[in-house]
Amino acid sequence: MNERIYVAVDVETTGLVPGTDELIEVAAVTFRRHEVLDTYSQLVQPRQPLPLKITRLTGIAPKDVAEAPFFNMIGGDFARFIKSYPIVGHSVSFDLSMLRAQGMNFTQPTYDTFELATLLMPQAPIYKLSALAERIGVPHPDAHRALNDAIVTAHVFNHLLDLLEALSLDALNEIMRLINKIDFPMRDLFEHTVREKTRNAFFEPAMPGRIQPPPTIFEMAPPPGLGEPQPLKPTGDARPLDYDDIAAFFAPDGPLGQQFPGYEPRAPQVHMAQAVAEAFNLSEPLLVEAGTGTGKSLSYLIPSVFFATRRGERVVISTNTINLQDQLFFKDLPALQTIMAASGMPPFTASLLKGRGNYLCLKRYYEMQRSENLNPDEVRMLLKVQLWVPTTENGDKAELLLMDRENVAWNRVNVTPETCIGSRCPHFRECFFFKARRQAEASHVLVVNHALLIADLAAQSHVLPPYAHLIIDEAHNLEDVATDQLSFKVDQAAMLKFLDDIFQTGGAQVVSGLLSELPAALQAGVDELVAKKIAQASDLIRPALVRARTAVYECFNLLNAFVIREVQDNQYDPRLRLTPGIRQKAAWQEVQVVWANMTDILTVIGTGLAEIEEQLRNLEASKVDGYEELLIQVEYLGRFAVDVRVKTGHIIFGDEAIIAWLTLDRQRDTLTLTAAPLSVADMLQAQLFAQKATSVLASATLTIETSFEFVKDRLGLPEANELELESPFDYEKQALVYIPSDIPEPNQRGYQQAIEQALIELCTVTGGRTLALFTANNALRQTYHAIQEPLEAQEIAVLAQGIDGSRRALLDRFKEFPRTVLLGTNSFWEGVDVVGDALSVLVITKLPFSVPNDPIFAARSERFQDPFGEFSVPQTILRFKQGFGRLIRSREDRGIVVVLDRRLLSKKYGQQFLDSLPNTRVRTGPLNQLPVLGERFLK
The missing domain is CATH 3.40.50.300 (P-loop containing nucleotide triphosphate hydrolases)
Known part of the structure; x- marks a missing residue:
């Protein structure tokens, strides 16, 4: 057991902007594990007025600090209390920066309970000190008083040490292997734990009730599951929904009234529920504006559940915000399941599905763990994932708190279309994404967001299982989300990465990319003619890559110079829309000439990739090392070559159906080319609404002067039925x-x-x-x-x-x-x-x-x-x-x-x-x- 003495510190400040912020209270607690040894607390007088919001937050009033000493009068005492003990704090860098500004210097180790908690307590919804204290059952009176915060920080730190010591020695060694790759400020804490663990390895009994240690990459077991969900099967019951049954559910003596004392039905809510039921019965699209207080969520959930359970068919419900998505899935739907079960009604299943990029890919994760070429952000991300994987049911990134560039590193371990080989993957059965997909296939109600709904249409990626019935809440956001999802962006870095992914040479004759992998992948015994054609296609691509890199730099240099000239008088808006007038300028025509050359080069590269893909498909998979991954990589690069050539061509040369603009980021010195659809109405109508038996769009804001015409035009629903419900509020x-x-x-x-x-x-x-x-x-x-x-x-x-x-x-x-x-x-x-x-x-x-x-x-x-x-x-x-x-x-x-x-x-x-x-x-x-x-x- 760790018997070291630590000191937890906390400060309160005036809460002003950096550079003017001042201390108003300092506190520290010395402790040895679960034993508090001594405390120190002192108010400090600032040189400026104390803001009211800080008084409210801390309870410290101006009169309390008016007669308090300045920090230079008590700084020596405070330093003597802290001594050289390891310092613990919650987001401790802030506390130490405020103390350093007063001349205090610290050479001892420092441990941040915020950062430690993000590692050792994954899935905590909030990492505020008070939230962590509540989660582990530690009282936190007078939050935002320095001494109380310091004491609670000590308790949280002790709990985190318990979790750390509960890890197996193998798990700790794997963590140390990662930590040793970076400058990790809390390395010595982990090293100390490893030493203690090693010393007691033969004497320490198993400790029940502790968290299970994360296995090493070689002993990872599939995450726990709830059994294999079975896909929905149509019941064959085609009876229409009974509007009286719907109304009875909302009646005072109905299921809702029986579950909630004092329940009062709302006429607009019942009216909307019956209209949604009619949309299901008649297969006619419906627009509903339901004023605040209508209770529109239950108005569409209840007929949706009735219809889905009767027919054995799926209803997809799409929202714009995470708040509403969470309310539906974690509050409204479980409550409805309870109510229906209490009333003896048929049970229903519900699930939440997100886009691929939200889920951890076990295959990519294991590969990255074995990689020796990791940057610090990738290591920190891996540390968090390593400690999270054994406990997560869903593999959903939302359960993790990834900071800044750790989010970028996540893109190396998430599920992506260009790396996913589906059922051919060795981790397919335990794959988090496919588990979620199978759960969605088995659900009567599937909750998604607008971004996934539209992206699934645009990419035809079939993330969503087949569905014929759709409810869109927060429908007033649909046009903007569709515009965003159907947009195309590219910058110089993306173009160069594409070329590097095909072939790249580095120092000391290091090579990487698709073309470097192909010869090693093609084993002896592969059809010689096919291998020869692949080699010929590779030889065609290589010189084109050299020309392409030169062309990329030339194009973006011209584009940068053009944008700087055009927007130099507008420092606030870095965007330049490409209009016919802009494209007629001589400087832009020079850009077009250079880009035409780029288009020719991309055509050569795309043709070569298409030939390689065709020849790979002619081979036996068993004859090619990593065949599935290689084929997906070639497909992805080929699609990118076509997309960037065609879509960037629309931006450079113009297309009446496209809005094109350039964005100059002066701080990062980057230029982005963007294309967005001029209208999304036709796409939504043809690819979404026309394909569904039921389409209900609801919001509190869909009409202008009681008319739906503007929204119907924007969303491509000219023939939809309309229902405008006033709020029940007076x-x-x-x-x-x-x-x-x-x-x-x-x-x-x-x-x-x-x-x-x-x-x-x-x-x-x-x-x-x-x-x-x-x-x-x-x-x-x-x-x-x-x-x-x-x-x-x-x-x-x-x-x-x-x-x-x-x-x-x-x-x-x-x-x-x-x-x-x-x-x-x-x-x-x-x-x-x-x-x-x-x-x-x-x-x-x-x-x-x-x-x-x-x-x-x-x-x-x-x-x-x-x-x-x-x-x-x-x-x-x-x-x-x-x-x-x-x-x-x-x-x-x-x-x-x-x-x-x-x-x-x-x-x-x-x-x-x-x-x-x-x-x-x-x-x-x-x-x-x-x-x-x-x-x-x-x-």
């Missing part, structure tokens, strides 16, 4: 919209200052409780710095996206401390669900119009006779409705929506925005009346 009583009539318009002088002053005065009288939505980060930051000090003087904290923490952390703090103003941009316009008084004021600072020079928006606008009225305004109304929907989230909520954009009053289109909202009172008046009105309405 917006007339619960909400008020106020539009100041005298505020400057966004492009007028004084607008930004007016927003700042309005927020200060309004939030002062409402006591915070405000979410302010912005359309640009620079406006958010400018407002944050302007309103923070005046509002903190009123004991109202200001939090901002991108400044004060993650989205989840910001929302948690906003809910916990009502006297708060939260400023958010894009991701806060939807998916924010704050019930109760914590959110009583919603401020929309500016109508969320698209940036006019965004390539996709600009190109699509040109298809309309009235681009602004027919495209820009409807698109913005849908976003505006999403933002508006953040305020009222329950029947008890009450609040005011302030729109600080006078264009709702001054422009003709303004009334369209208001007519698209639920039936809500709208008031206009001077800006100076806003605080009085807000205070009166909320009281």
Whole structure:
């Protein structure tokens, strides 16, 4: 057992930007495993005011630090307490950096419980100190006080040591083999554990209840499973769904009412469920706008489950956000299974499926473990995977916390189409992806996301099992996701990697790539004529690769110079859309000439790869080492050669169906070529909706002035049935919209200052409780710095996206401390669900119009006779409705929506925005009346 003495340290700070942040409290705890030996705690006086949000977070008030000593008065005592003990801390680099700024130096080992936990506690949903403490059953009172945090850190560290010591000696040696490849700050902790383990190897009894050690790569057993799922089989029962049965499920004395005391049915929810049942019965597409509070998830889940279990057919449910996906799979569907079981109804199965890249490929993982050529990021990723594999059921990357470039390293061990040999793989039976795929084949309800739904169509990769029934929730996002998934991007690095994957020479006559592997793979006994044709094709490709590399550099040098000239006057938007006017410029025609040469070279390479693929297919697999992998590699490279030639040709030379642009990343000095479809409607209609017996698209925002026409046109559903359901909430009583009539318009002088002053005065009288939505980060930051000090003087904290923490952390703090103003941009316009008084004021600072020079928006606008009225305004109304929907989230909520954009009053289109909202009172008046009105309405 480890009997060393450690010291856990923690500091609290003013929470200001780096360079101005100051200490307000320091603490340390010396401990020997599970025994606390001594403690040290001291408040520290900063030289600047203590922000209110820090007082709330820590409980340390300005008066508490006003008479505290400065750090230079207590630093010596603190250093003497720490001595030379190994230092433990949670994200300890921050604590040490703050102490070093005060002149303290540390030479002893340091151990980060955050980093250790990501290794030894994979699958923990959150790695915050308080979350880890709760997970291991350690009380954590007064979170964010230095001494308490230090004590809890010591407990967490002890638990992590328990886990580390429970690993087998073989597993530890394998970990040390990886650690020795990199500069690993906690190496000595693992070395110490190995020494102790070795010393006690013959005396230490087995310790029941500890985690099972991860086997070495030679003794890995298949991950535990739940038995082999059986694919769904049609029942032959073609009876239509009974609408009365659907309604009865929602009745007070029905299954829902029996399970939830005080349950009250909602008429819109029942109406939607019956409409979805009708879509299943009639095989007609349906668009549903269901206002906030309808309970649309159950409205489509219940008829979907009824239909799937009766027919023995699969229903796919697609969402846009992870939050909704998790809510459906981990909350709503299990609850529905319980309710139906309690009511004696037929059971149903459900599963969650993600794209290939989310799953660990055991074959690639084992190969990478044996590799001697690993960079530090790859080693750190492997360490995490090594300790995770024995415990994971799903092999899903979401269970791991991979940092920064560890995510890039994951691409060496995930499942990819170009490396997966399917049932011919020796690890096929235990393959995480195919296990998930088999589970999906056996499920009545399959939950996916929009990205996978569209990518599966575009690549025809058949990740999803066959299905004829589709529910799309958050359907207002479908066009954007389809556009993204159907886009094509390439840069110089990708082009060069493609060429290197075919053949590359290195120092000391090192060679790699496909052409270097072929001769060794073709054994004696292979048909001589076939081998000769493969060699001839290789000889054709090699000189073309040399010319291709030269052409790549020449092309991208020309493209870089062209873009720099064209965007030099715009430092904020690094994108250049390629329009007919741009392509007529002499400099661009020079690019086209060079790219035409590149196209010819790629044609030669593609032809050679196609010949190699054809000849490989003529061989017996047994005659070629690694035949399956080799064939897939050739297929992938051949496809890439064709794709990059054809799709980049569309970008360089133009295609009416394609939006093309160049993006210059000045920081990384990279240039990316991108092509996106001008329209996704035809593809969605032909390849998705026309192929399905049932297509239901649901959202809270699909109509403009009660019309679905805009969305139907965008998504390719001209003949779909429509259902618009009002929210069960009484917006007339619960909400008020106020539009100041005298505020400057966004492009007028004084607008930004007016927003700042309005927020200060309004939030002062409402006591915070405000979410302010912005359309640009620079406006958010400018407002944050302007309103923070005046509002903190009123004991109202200001939090901002991108400044004060993650989205989840910001929302948690906003809910916990009502006297708060939260400023958010894009991701806060939807998916924010704050019930109760914590959110009583919603401020929309500016109508969320698209940036006019965004390539996709600009190109699509040109298809309309009235681009602004027919495209820009409807698109913005849908976003505006999403933002508006953040305020009222329950029947008890009450609040005011302030729109600080006078264009709702001054422009003709303004009334369209208001007519698209639920039936809500709208008031206009001077800006100076806003605080009085807000205070009166909320009281």
